[in-house]
Amino acid sequence: MLPYIARRLLYAIPTLLGVTFLVFVSVRLIPGDPAVAIAGERATPELIEQVRLELGLDQPLLTQYGRFLLGLVQGDLGTSLRTRLPVAPEVWRRLGQTLLLAAASLLLASVVGMFLGIVSATRPYSIFDNAGMVLALLGVSTPVFLLGLMLMLVFSVELPKMLQLSGPILPPTGSGTWKHLVMPAVTLGAYSTGIIARMTRSSMLDVIGHDYIRTARAKGLSERVVTYRHALRNALVPVITVQGLQFGTLLGGAVLTESVFAWPGLGRYLVDAIFLRDYPVVQAAILVIAVGFIIINLVVDLVYGLVDPRIRYG
Amino acid sequence: MVGKGRILVLAFVLGAMLLGAAPFHGVYAQTLTIVQGTDIESLDVHVVTSSPSYAVLDHIFETLFELSPEGDIIYRLATGFEVGPDGRTYIITLREGVTFADGTPFNAEAVKANLERILDPETRAAYANLISPITEINVIDDYTVELRSDEPFGPIQVHLAHSGMGMISPAVLARGNDYVAANPVGTGPFELVEWRQGEQVVLRKRADYWGEPAKLDGIVFRTIVDDGARLLELEAGTADVAIRIPPTEWQRIDANPNMKVDRTTGLRTIYLYFNVTKPPFDDARVRQAFNYAVNNDAIVTALLAGAGRPSDAPMAPAVFGYSPQTPYTYNPQRARQMLEEAGFDFSRTYTIHHPTGRYNQDALIAQAVQQNLRAIGVQTELVTMEWTTYLDFVRRPVEDNEVEIALLGWGVATMDADYALVEMFHSRQWPPAGFNLGFYHNPAVDAALDEGRFNADPEARLAAYAEAQRLIWEDAPWIFLHSELQLTGLRANIEGFVVHPTERYLAHQAEKH
Numbered sequence: 144m145l146p147y148i149a150r151r152l153l154y155a156i157p158t159l160l161g162v163t164f165l166v167f168v169s170v171r172l173i174p175g176d177p178a179v180a181i182a183g184e185r186a187t188p189e190l191i192e193q194v195r196l197e198l199g200l201d202q203p204l205l206t207q208y209g210r211f212l213l214g215l216v217q218g219d220l221g222t223s224l225r226t227r228l229p230v231a232p233e234v235w236r237r238l239g240q241t242l243l244l245a246a247a248s249l250l251l252a253s254v255v256g257m258f259l260g261i262v263s264a265t266r267p268y269s270i271f272d273n274a275g276m277v278l279a280l281l282g283v284s285t286p287v288f289l290l291g292l293m294l295m296l297v298f299s300v301e302l303p304k305m306l307q308l309s310g311p312i313l314p315p316t317g318s319g320t321w322k323h324l325v326m327p328a329v330t331l332g333a334y335s336t337g338i339i340a341r342m343t344r345s346s347m348l349d350v351i352g353h354d355y356i357r358t359a360r361a362k363g364l365s366e367r368v369v370t371y372r373h374a375l376r377n378a379l380v381p382v383i384t385v386q387g388l389q390f391g392t393l394l395g396g397a398v399l400t401e402s403v404f405a406w407p408g409l410g411r412y413l414v415d416a417i418f419l420r421d422y423p424v425v426q427a428a429i430l431v432i433a434v435g436f437i438i439i440n441l442v443v444d445l446v447y448g449l450v451d452p453r454i455r456y457g
Numbered sequence: 458m459v460g461k462g463r464i465l466v467l468a469f470v471l472g473a474m475l476l477g478a479a480p481f482h483g484v485y486a487q488t489l490t491i492v493q494g495t496d497i498e499s500l501d502v503h504v505v506t507s508s509p510s511y512a513v514l515d516h517i518f519e520t521l522f523e524l525s526p527e528g529d530i531i532y533r534l535a536t537g538f539e540v541g542p543d544g545r546t547y548i549i550t551l552r553e554g555v556t557f558a559d560g561t562p563f564n565a566e567a568v569k570a571n572l573e574r575i576l577d578p579e580t581r582a583a584y585a586n587l588i589s590p591i592t593e594i595n596v597i598d599d600y601t602v603e604l605r606s607d608e609p610f611g612p613i614q615v616h617l618a619h620s621g622m623g624m625i626s627p628a629v630l631a632r633g634n635d636y637v638a639a640n641p642v643g644t645g646p647f648e649l650v651e652w653r654q655g656e657q658v659v660l661r662k663r664a665d666y667w668g669e670p671a672k673l674d675g676i677v678f679r680t681i682v683d684d685g686a687r688l689l690e691l692e693a694g695t696a697d698v699a700i701r702i703p704p705t706e707w708q709r710i711d712a713n714p715n716m717k718v719d720r721t722t723g724l725r726t727i728y729l730y731f732n733v734t735k736p737p738f739d740d741a742r743v744r745q746a747f748n749y750a751v752n753n754d755a756i757v758t759a760l761l762a763g764a765g766r767p768s769d770a771p772m773a774p775a776v777f778g779y780s781p782q783t784p785y786t787y788n789p790q791r792a793r794q795m796l797e798e799a800g801f802d803f804s805r806t807y808t809i810h811h812p813t814g815r816y817n818q819d820a821l822i823a824q825a826v827q828q829n830l831r832a833i834g835v836q837t838e839l840v841t842m843e844w845t846t847y848l849d850f851v852r853r854p855v856e857d858n859e860v861e862i863a864l865l866g867w868g869v870a871t872m873d874a875d876y877a878l879v880e881m882f883h884s885r886q887w888p889p890a891g892f893n894l895g896f897y898h899n900p901a902v903d904a905a906l907d908e909g910r911f912n913a914d915p916e917a918r919l920a921a922y923a924e925a926q927r928l929i930w931e932d933a934p935w936i937f938l939h940s941e942l943q944l945t946g947l948r949a950n951i952e953g954f955v956v957h958p959t960e961r962y963l964a965h966q967a968e969k970h
Contacts, residue, residue, distance in 0.1 A: 174849065174850075175849050183507075187890070291686075315689045318656070
């Protein structure tokens with residue numbers, strides 16, 4: 144398996160190179176001059192020119208790209224155009240917060256989603272199935288800002304008022320304690336919960352129809368063992384794929400949740416940087432997200448093998 | 458199968474990450490939590506450009522002079538100001554016994570180092586042009602500085618009062634721009650504890666502050682982008698002050714006994730400008746007709762819930778030199794008639810460019826204007842742009858400027874008519890040099906504005922600005938809309954928190970009961 148991992152990591156290098164190049168070029172294709180964005184709306188043309196010189200934006204594109212790559216191999220992600228502070232520590236801090244939020248919401252989504260999926264699949268077209276799928280549909284289709292603000296309204300303002308508490312049950316926004324994590328994780332996880340529930344249900348339904356399930360039942364195994372050991376395990380492969388994809392999406396795609404809950408994640412950092420044309424930050428953030436995606440894909444491929452022994456790597 | 462062990466490990470890792478990121482807990486007895494929608498841009502007070510940045514940094518840095526909310530000059534780090542007989546020399550005496558938070562003494566050398574840094578293009582100081590007439594900075598003695606300019610420089614004191622002229626410790630300056638960006642050391646009543654980008658800035662009271670010590674022990678400025686979430690923080694009591702609450706919500710908040718809403722006039726005027734080089738907008742009758750067609754009273758009442766003031770001058774009333782004119786009262790029949798007389802082409806569709814999310818309800822305001830114009834038979838198309846793209850687009854030079862009508866706002870941080878009018882209407886200020894984005898040109902207005910700038914006599918300045926405003930109002934290079942009101946939500950137990958017309962917030966003397 145080790146040679147397999149090594150080979151996969153080697154393949155990642157050209158992918159990453161491609162990503163850096165695409166990001167580098169596309170961020171420069173967005174209309175809007177970073178020198179204007181950095182110097183402020185009231186800057187004089189002289190100031191804008193000065194900023195352009197200082198940022199090296201007057202250099203040929205290839206020179207700029209070369210510098211960026213050179214910095215990269217030295218572990219230097221550059222300096223933010225706006226704050227004049229190094230990008231790397233900020234990216235790592237944001238990555239930590241994003242991983243925390245993504246992991247918590249995916250954990251929640253997996254537990255709840257798979258539970259709903261299993262319940263629905265084992266009792267197809269029953270009231271449980273319908274209720275579960277309605278919940279899943281709600282999770283997929285409720286906009287993040289609505290769900291987030293409703294949760295806040297209930298747990299931070301109205302419920303404490305009703306119970307005559309001195310403070311909120313859960314703090315509306317921010318980060319730092321487990322209490323801060325609950326509402327953003329639920330909000331962010333709602334969509335994934337819906338997806339995972341539906342995927343688990345359909346995959347389980349598919350598996351349950353197979354001969355070996357009938358055989359297992361015929362052997363006199365309990366329904367519990369049949370469901371969890373025989374059906375679920377075989378139904379898991381597509382579910383894991385979805386989980387991996389969801390996790391990757393959560394890395395960069397949690398912007399709305401991060402905005403509503405003032406969660407200091409990577410997505411928000413990236414979007415703010417795009418608005419300000421803060422090239423080094425945009426490049427660094429997208430690069431980190433791309434690396435994250437590659438690692439997740441690798442992990443997902445390895446997990447297939449753990450779940451389904453028929454899958455082997457060579 | 459996924460074992461329980463693995464879930465435990467994951468839970469453990471999550472827990473460890475949470476503990477690792479322990480936040481700032483209210484260590485101090487009196488900590489004020491302020492939530493605002495925008496983070497500071499940087500910690501370098503000479504470089505930042507936005508009012509949210511100044512709102513924070515004003516607690517760390519101080520300027521020589523300061524403007525009171527009423528627009529009067531307060532002596533902060535300066536104690537005296539004299540203009541020499543030639544009208545181009547300014548003697549500033551400095552406060553003694555002031556030290557920066559790092560122990561460096563504040564003196565004439567410090568002032569010289571700061572002003573020179575602001576004027577140095579490498580600093581990329583956003584407001585360097587405010588003091589660019591200064592040609593010489595001389596240290597007379599430890600506590601006296603002499604400034605010189607080539608021409609008399611009327612608004613020098615108010616320009617030195619701009620927050621971007623804050624004094625940074627010379628010991629910090631000596632270590633270069635990158636060091637300054639990470640080490641904000643000023644003479645103010647608070648000092649920095651930490652800045653977590655996009656999250657919060659934490660300040661604590663300085664024990665050795667030269668003036669009256671702050672009543673608060675600390676201030677936390679938190680960034681919450683979402684308007685609704687910011688309001689909920691205030692309602693939950695987890696924030697003491699919420700900056701820029703939505704106009705549609707302020708009455709409800711104000712009615713709650715636990716909260717109050719501060720409504721301070723702003724200095725920001727919102728307007729639509731015409732590119733007056735493009736027919737039919739080169740005709741003043743057309744521009745006046747558009748002013749009659751737009752119902753700005755209704756915009757203020759309906760879209761801003763009263764949190765604005767319909768314009769009766771091209772600047773807000775709190776600005777020095779403000780001179781009210783007769784408003785273009787909403788009159789669609791008259792507007793239509795004027796357009797017909799001017800031979801206006803009703804068959805064409807005209808374009809209005811506007812930003813979104815930049816000013817209170819900006820996109821909705823553009824839609825309201827579009828409807829008003831449609832009511833008199835003028836067809837317009839709205840084009841929305843993201844802010845940075847928009848700035849680039851509207852600031853193009855006259856030969857490739859595509860704007861017909863565009864929406865913008867202008868805040869007058871110096872509270873002086875020079876800043877309110879020169880960049881907007883002087884023909885020297887055509888883009889890319891300045892902000893006369895509609896290429897307005899009236900020699901009489903230019904003359905009046907020059908008269909106001911190069912004259913030290915306040916009465917003469919007032920007269921010059923009144924004349925300029927009269928002419929501008931008549932020429933109508935803008936559709937005059939309104940000036941914004943700042944809506945700040947506070948918990949009822951907060952006293953002494955000052956909302957400044959310049960969109961800054963002073964918690965220097967605030968306290969919690």
